[in-house]
């Protein structure tokens with residue numbers, strides 16, 4: 449008798465649930481990991497099962513450092529990168545090392561709602577900065593920083609998702625990237641860059657990360673294997689100044705427990721070295737590109753009231769309806785029509801998004817995305 453679930457996701461029977469920003473199980477690299485397990489245990493043996501080095505498993509860090517230098521054109525000293533247990537863990541740890549309860553931090557409006565939950569765990573005062581179709585509004589950021597300064601507050605960091613944003617899918621324009629870095633450097637504002645969707649670029653390479661463009665110490669960039677390989681490996685990485693990273697590697701968590709998820713990190717390192725990471729990314733890009741295209745086309749045909757920007761990457765399409773459509777009300781009608789989504793207000797901390805909603809195209813194959821959109825149209829008809 450099984451009492452405990454194995455995976456996080458649960459979906460109601462008969463519902464196509466486009467709320468989940470999670471990969472399709474059929475795309476997860478099961479065979480690749482079986483191969484990697486054999487390769488890794490043959491090559492590394494007991495070293496996989498010992499406590500790992502504080503900064504992370506060597507084979508994985510060597511791979512990442514070389515890959516980042518190649519793809520992002522910025523040289524990385526060995527003490528400017530560490531592994532993490534994914535972005536959720538990295539953000540939580542950054543809060544631990546950087547903030548005290550009551551400190552102010554900045555976010556985008558809208559933003560990834562579960563990152564907000566992590567910030568709330570640390571009892572932080574969260575101030576939203578508006579965004580538009582080019583991403584974060586840097587002028588508004590400057591104005592809000594000035595107001596905060598006037599009130600005697602200096603934010604501990606800005607959490608931002610500049611590339612294939614969740615939920616909007618928008619990437620910050622190149623001009624604004626440079627503007628943001630300039631403001632951050634001038635105002636001594638740490639940028640915490642969530643780069644989770646970088647590898648899932650469908651039309652052209654992803655724009656340069658803030659980290660790759662900024663002077664040392666301005667950006668902590670959080671990467672993850674969750675979307676580009678498999679969320680269950682619970683591994684990611686952090687690039688930034690050696691001063692900050694050495695505080696993390698010297699902290700109690702890693703001093704006591706060693707590098708995070710060491711066994712899996714050694715296995716993943718072997719998979720990466722064998723070319724299995726690059727091939728997985730190619731497979732995911734092709735599959736998700738098709739899904740994005742199908743969902744965008746079907747939304748255009750079935751939901752002509754909805755406005756959206758077709759995203760260049762990531763997992764989501766963000767729809768705006770006319771102001772008189774309340775997507776939270778629409779959600780109440782969705783399950784009985786066999787569909788679900790996340791209503792827009794969930795991604796705002798101070799109101800907004802009531803006429804918006806987020807659809808994830810990652811979990812379901814194209815024909816189910818088409819069916820879900822038709823069901824959404826029926827739910828919308830019923831709600832109106």
Ligand SMILES: Cc1ncc(COP(=O)(O)O)c(C=O)c1O
Pocket residue numbers: 469533534535536537560609614642644671672673674679683684
């Ligand atoms: C913007 C964003 N950041 C972070 C995460 C979670 O990353 P991880 O699984 O590495 O903790 C997600 C997952 O949906 C996400 O959309």
